Amino acid sequence: MPELPEVETTVRGLAKVIDGRRIARVEMRREDLRRAFPPDLGQRLTGARVTGLGRRAKYGLIHTDRGDTLVFHLGMSGHWRVDPAELGQHDHLLIVTDEGRQVALNDARRFGSVDLVCSDELPQWPAFRALGPEPTGELTGAWLKQKFTGRKASVKAMLMDQRIIAGLGNIYACEALYRARIDPRKVAGKVSRAKLEALAEAIPAVLGEAIAAGGSTLRDFVSPDGELGYFAKEFAVYGREGHPCGCGGTVTRIVQGARSTFFCLKCQT
């Protein structure tokens, strides 16, 4: 399941193939993912030159010299394949460069999305307008303090709120809370300032380590089978229900907001 590190790794891998290239051909192999593809997607992209790639929250951005930005979301099963030997049932969007390289957006469960947005209007694009700061670099304990003060929801729920932090998903919310030794059930407004400082450090740390691991695992950001963004992940608590924690406690699973939360009952307080 792609989270921010996988999106970042994907964007870096895509950039190596398509950045600076002219788009020679676009093939929409179905009409929609979660939403319909922009009907004029092929027309607006074909012939355009890719001027750069980026990421906002868990969205990947492909900028073109026509003032458009292709915005993609990987949902839970989406990934790009580089120079696939052949196209399969779940390769929904194909982009071919002027060099003849191919990248295909593959998404079996079709939770992903593809939109084309005027680059100048990206900050005002509905999905981006209310987003909080990026969790990699812009986050401070003071910001968390300001946002959490007076809030009675759990700190885990707050971390999942994209208006407070953009792009932090279930896995890395769990991992960051573990790293900062915070009980995910704790009322957000009651987390100590010291813990918030630790959290503001833990969040970019766990994400940064995952991105670094992805880059090294995939070597050059492309796996041997041409897939971008999926790599072996080693989590401290996520998916490790029943496993021992280093403190002598046991990793426990609970459900918060219909999402699994994994944490150590003993050392997260």
Next chain:
DNA sequence: AGATATTCCTGGAGGC
């Protein structure tokens, strides 16, 4: 304000 439910979708896991 905040919790909960629903929708989208299907591969994979587990049960029998």
Next chain:
DNA sequence: TGCCTCCAGGAATATC
């Protein structure tokens, strides 16, 4: 082996 059920996930939206 083969059916069946259920779960996973992010975001938008609705309802309490």
